[in-house]
Amino acid sequence: MLHYCVLGAGHGGLAIAGHLGLMGFPVRVWARRPESLAAVREVGGVFLEGEVEGFGPVRVADGLAEALEGADAVLVVLPASAHREIARRCAPFLRDGQRVLLLPGRTGGALEFTHVLAEGGCTADVIVGEAGTFPYASRRTGPCLARIHGIKRQVLAAALPASRTPALLEAVKSAFPQFMPARWVWKTSLDNIGAIFHPAVALLNAGRIENTGGDFRYYLDGITPSVAALLERLDAERVAVARALGVGAVTAREWLAEAYGVERSTLYEAVQVTAAYADVLAPAGLDHRYIHEDVPTGLVPIASLGRAFGVATPITEALIYVAGGVSGVDFWQAGRTLERLGMGGWGPEQILHYAMEGDVIDLV
Amino acid sequence: MLHYCVLGAGHGGLAIAGHLGLMGFPVRVWARRPESLAAVREVGGVFLEGEVEGFGPVRVADGLAEALEGADAVLVVLPASAHREIARRCAPFLRDGQRVLLLPGRTGGALEFTHVLAEGGCTADVIVGEAGTFPYASRRTGPCLARIHGIKRQVLAAALPASRTPALLEAVKSAFPQFMPARWVWKTSLDNIGAIFHPAVALLNAGRIENTGGDFRYYLDGITPSVAALLERLDAERVAVARALGVGAVTAREWLAEAYGVERSTLYEAVQVTAAYADVLAPAGLDHRYIHEDVPTGLVPIASLGRAFGVATPITEALIYVAGGVSGVDFWQAGRTLERLGMGGWGPEQILHYAMEGDVIDLV
Numbered sequence: 001m002l003h004y005c006v007l008g009a010g011h012g013g014l015a016i017a018g019h020l021g022l023m024g025f026p027v028r029v030w031a032r033r034p035e036s037l038a039a040v041r042e043v044g045g046v047f048l049e050g051e052v053e054g055f056g057p058v059r060v061a062d063g064l065a066e067a068l069e070g071a072d073a074v075l076v077v078l079p080a081s082a083h084r085e086i087a088r089r090c091a092p093f094l095r096d097g098q099r100v101l102l103l104p105g106r107t108g109g110a111l112e113f114t115h116v117l118a119e120g121g122c123t124a125d126v127i128v129g130e131a132g133t134f135p136y137a138s139r140r141t142g143p144c145l146a147r148i149h150g151i152k153r154q155v156l157a158a159a160l161p162a163s164r165t166p167a168l169l170e171a172v173k174s175a176f177p178q179f180m181p182a183r184w185v186w187k188t189s190l191d192n193i194g195a196i197f198h199p200a201v202a203l204l205n206a207g208r209i210e211n212t213g214g215d216f217r218y219y220l221d222g223i224t225p226s227v228a229a230l231l232e233r234l235d236a237e238r239v240a241v242a243r244a245l246g247v248g249a250v251t252a253r254e255w256l257a258e259a260y261g262v263e264r265s266t267l268y269e270a271v272q273v274t275a276a277y278a279d280v281l282a283p284a285g286l287d288h289r290y291i292h293e294d295v296p297t298g299l300v301p302i303a304s305l306g307r308a309f310g311v312a313t314p315i316t317e318a319l320i321y322v323a324g325g326v327s328g329v330d331f332w333q334a335g336r337t338l339e340r341l342g343m344g345g346w347g348p349e350q351i352l353h354y355a356m357e358g359d360v361i362d363l364v
Numbered sequence: 365m366l367h368y369c370v371l372g373a374g375h376g377g378l379a380i381a382g383h384l385g386l387m388g389f390p391v392r393v394w395a396r397r398p399e400s401l402a403a404v405r406e407v408g409g410v411f412l413e414g415e416v417e418g419f420g421p422v423r424v425a426d427g428l429a430e431a432l433e434g435a436d437a438v439l440v441v442l443p444a445s446a447h448r449e450i451a452r453r454c455a456p457f458l459r460d461g462q463r464v465l466l467l468p469g470r471t472g473g474a475l476e477f478t479h480v481l482a483e484g485g486c487t488a489d490v491i492v493g494e495a496g497t498f499p500y501a502s503r504r505t506g507p508c509l510a511r512i513h514g515i516k517r518q519v520l521a522a523a524l525p526a527s528r529t530p531a532l533l534e535a536v537k538s539a540f541p542q543f544m545p546a547r548w549v550w551k552t553s554l555d556n557i558g559a560i561f562h563p564a565v566a567l568l569n570a571g572r573i574e575n576t577g578g579d580f581r582y583y584l585d586g587i588t589p590s591v592a593a594l595l596e597r598l599d600a601e602r603v604a605v606a607r608a609l610g611v612g613a614v615t616a617r618e619w620l621a622e623a624y625g626v627e628r629s630t631l632y633e634a635v636q637v638t639a640a641y642a643d644v645l646a647p648a649g650l651d652h653r654y655i656h657e658d659v660p661t662g663l664v665p666i667a668s669l670g671r672a673f674g675v676a677t678p679i680t681e682a683l684i685y686v687a688g689g690v691s692g693v694d695f696w697q698a699g700r701t702l703e704r705l706g707m708g709g710w711g712p713e714q715i716l717h718y719a720m721e722g723d724v725i726d727l728v
Contacts, residue, residue, distance in 0.1 A: 204690070207569035208580075210588035216575070224574035226650045230689035286590050318685035321678045325594035326568070 001025060002171060005061070005071035007086060009036050012103065013077035015138035015146035018046025020175060021056025028059045030067035032082070039143030050138075050147040068093045073101060073172050076113075077134070079289055080106035080297035087113045091120025098126050099168050101157065105130025106297035107189040108336040110160040111355070115342035129159035129168045132188040135178055156182040156191065161358030183247075184355045190242040190249045195298025196235045197252070198290035201227060203322050206286055214284040219277035228268035230315065235267070237313040238302050244309040245352060286326060295323045300335025308338055309348050365389060366535060369425070369435035371450060373400050376467065377441035379502035379510035382410025384539055385420025392423045394431035396446070403507030414502075414511040432457040437465060437536050440477075441498070443653055444470035444661035451477045455484025462490050463532050465521065469494025470661035471553040472700040474524040475719070479706035493523035493532045496552040499542055520546040520555070525722030547611075548719045554606040554613045559662025560599045561616070562654035565591060567686050570650055578648040583641035592632035594679065599631070601677040602666050608673040609716060650690060659687045664699025672702055673712050 002025060006017040009031035017040075020027040031037050040046055041060040048054055061067030068074060068090060078086060083102060094100070094117065102109040110130040117126065137149040155178050159168040162184035169179050182188045197219075202209060205222045216222065223231065235252045242249035256262045256270045264270040271277060283290060299320050306313035320331050338344060343351055346360075353361045366389060370381040373395035381404075384391040395401050404410055405424040412418055425431030432438060432454060442450060447466060458464070458481065466473040474494040481490065501513040519542050523532040526548035533543050546552045561583075566573060569586045580586065587595065599616045606613035620626045620634045628634040635641060647654060663684050670677035684695050702708060707715055710724075717725045 201571070203568065204686075205569070205571035207565070207586045207588050207591050208572040210590055211580070211585045216572075221575045222571045224571050226574055226690040227571050229692060230686065233689045314685045315689045318682035318689070321682035322568075322594065322686060325597045325679045325682070326590040328593060 002072045002174065003070055004028070004175070005030070005067050005074045006077060007064075007067065007074065008032075008077035009040070009140070010077070011138055011140045011146075012134050012136065014040070014046055014140045014144075015048070015136055015148050016075060016077060016103070017058045018048045018056035018146050019052055019136075019148065021045050021058045022048060022052065022054050023056075023175060025175060026059075027056075028061045028067050028071065030061045030064055032078070043144050045144070047142075047145045048148060049141065049145065050149055051151060052148045064089055065093045068098070071098060073099045076100060076102045079293045080104070080109055081289070081293040083109055083113055083297070084116055087116035088120050091117050091122040094122055094124045094126045096125045098124070099171055100126060100128045101168065101172065102128075102130040103135065104133050105185070105188060106293070107192045107195060107301040108185075108297065108341050109189070110158070110185045111189075111341045111343070112336055114160050118342070127159050127164045127168045129157055129165065130185055130188050131155050131157040131179065132182065132191045135176060152178060154178050154180055156180055156188050158182040158185045158188050160185050160355060162356045163358065186242070186245050186247045186352075186355055187249070189301070190238065190245070190247050191255075192238070192298050192302075193250075193252055193255045194294050195302060196231055196238065198294040199299060199319055199323055200231055200234055202283065202286065202288065202290040203319060203326065204230065205282065206326055209282050209284075209286055212282075214282035216282050217278070218280045218282040219271050219274070222282060223268065223271045225268050228266065228271065232267050234315045234319070237306065237311070237316050241302055241306045241309065241311045241313060244311045244348075245305065291323050291327060292329070295320060295331045296335030299323075300331055300337060301341070304335075304337040304339075305351075308346070308351060366436045366538065367434055368392070368539070369394070369431050369438045370441060371428075371431065371438065372396075372441035373404070373504070374441070375502055375504045375510075376498045376500065378404070378410055378504045378508075379412070379500055379512050380439060380441060380467070381422045382412045382420035382510050383416055383500075383512065385409050385422045386412060386416065386418050387420075387539060389539060390423075391420075392425045392431050392435065394425045394428055396442070407508050409508070411506075411509045412512060413505065413509065414513055415515060416512045428453055429457045432462070435462060437463045440464060440466045443657045444468070444473055445653070445657040447473055447476055447661070448480050451480035452484050455481050455486040458486055458488045458490045460489045462488070463535055464490060464492045465532065465536065466492075466494040467499065468497050469549070469552060470657070471556045471559060471665040472661065472705050473553070474522070474549045475553075475705045475707070476700055478524050482706070491523050491528050491532050493521055493529065494549055494552050495519050495521040495543065496546065496555045499540060516542060518542055518544055520544055520552050522546040522549045522552050524549050524719060526720045527722065550606070550609050550611045550716075550719055551613070553665070554602065554609070554611050555619075556602070556662050556666075557614075557616055557619050558658050559666060560595055560602065562658040563663060563683055563687055564595055564598055566647065566650065566652065566654040567683060567690065568594065569646065570690055573646050573648075573650055576646075578646035580646050581642070582644045582646040583635050583638070586646060587632065587635045589632050592630065592635065596631050598679045598683070601670065601675070601680050605666055605670045605673065605675045605677060608675045608712075609669065655687050655691060656693070659684060659695045660699030663687075664695055664701060665705070668699075668701040668703075669715075672710070672715060
């Protein structure tokens, strides 16, 4: 029986740890703030409600070393902006044969995690992979209670390099049959729809978010025809970058059709009739993951790839600077540029080959 | 007695034409839409209320040729985005000794007007100049009625080249004693505060403007701490570009202190206590001069100068692209780049010399 470790105890982490426990897998959970797991420690697990009901036994780890020790699969359920730091902290403790799966990786997650492990001196033979999205729709509804609203039927995942994807998914398929192999991480990384819907909408509604504390419907009020017009141009840049890498990324409109069955001729109309968006409120402020996660792990790597592959991404780059202008953060420094993913100065061929095969070809 | 021609019959044009008439100057007025002057034609002038009260006789011109014929001074009181088109249409009718004053020119107004006159084959010896701002606070309050809320005590103006500024201001000083000579058009052009307050605030409140029809206070609700933080960075870019040209531009905060006597340590605080801003509502939509005038005649020339003088303007450029993303307009094409001002490929020395002396130095 596979031993699981879950890093993170937010909306996703608590639900997935509880569900694994309920399914009978030995599971340890770790959180950056140990106090957030006090109740789970006390009752010895997580209560589940919603799509899955019951009690899942979960052990709370005392520290990252204990969390990782003996785990066959490490599920990273943290904001992608924390991947770098978590990889650095995991590097000393990972061992041969362990698998690390980022749920999700956003854009460049597996690449960053792998690069930082190597930088941190980790020489263990670890398989690192990423999913395109989190496999559940879930909420942490109490200190040791999670609600699973739905379990997605199909989620793409890939390992780095792609040749190891089968080994990764084979290991976790008893718990996660919905993971389907993507061709490589460029597919999971470039289907990043959050990079389209999150920073741009927050920035084009920045004044309203801050002035009202987010008291409006994020999608329905925030995505007006002009905002949607910009989102379509932003999305076209992402899809063009993907195409330059040989990846057929889904457009935001195709994604709404796939995920919610909504088909309209413009993104504006599609968003307005997406039932799942109807009640979603705006964030209470701009110091939010829509900026601090999605810009550095979404827009920045997409723009950086655009530069490497000669694809212009003016709207993507503009939003990175505007996000910097409102927050004071230099997202080009903080974000996943190819340089920070360990691929500085690489040419297109090297970038593509590395994701597929895991070695660096010499192009002298 | 100087003969005046006023081009434009909006909030500024109607007030200034009426005031000139009231002061006893012969004045003809022309508007792009002749029907907007039907009432003025019928009563033979403009009624004034507010700071100035009475009736100013004004003749309505039948066409641009008649408007310009025999005018000593032509006051252009139109959105700066119309300057190019108006210059093109004026080119055949301007004669030696006439003076054209753009009220205001925004950034690069006199340069653009002069360039387009030459392109249009105008060889007359015309003095073209620009003011940094419109000399009145006024509103068109009826078909032949204007309210002058206030007359600014001091407004900088400059001719192109600077050597002709005294001749320009001497001519109009009996009507406009408040015009003070700026060193050259780079001062009037780079003190463009509208370029700071208009497009950025509209874009960072784009969703709210379109979703509510502008039902919020533009400055007080729209300029939150994060929006103001971006404005300060945007303003710093403008001031840095100005400094590279040897121009000591006022910052937005200094301008609030000068114009409204408001002094605070941050732009956010200063805006929040500026009484003149308290009741200003947002525009009803994004198809508005805050985008369609201030981006092409404010942000674009500032960014273009930044490139020519090696000053990075990332926030300025980002906003140009975001404005394009919501509107579908390529503002780099439509706007006042140095290329479109007739200075494509010029070096800093040539750009500076031309504004001062009016001739192009050869730097071979």
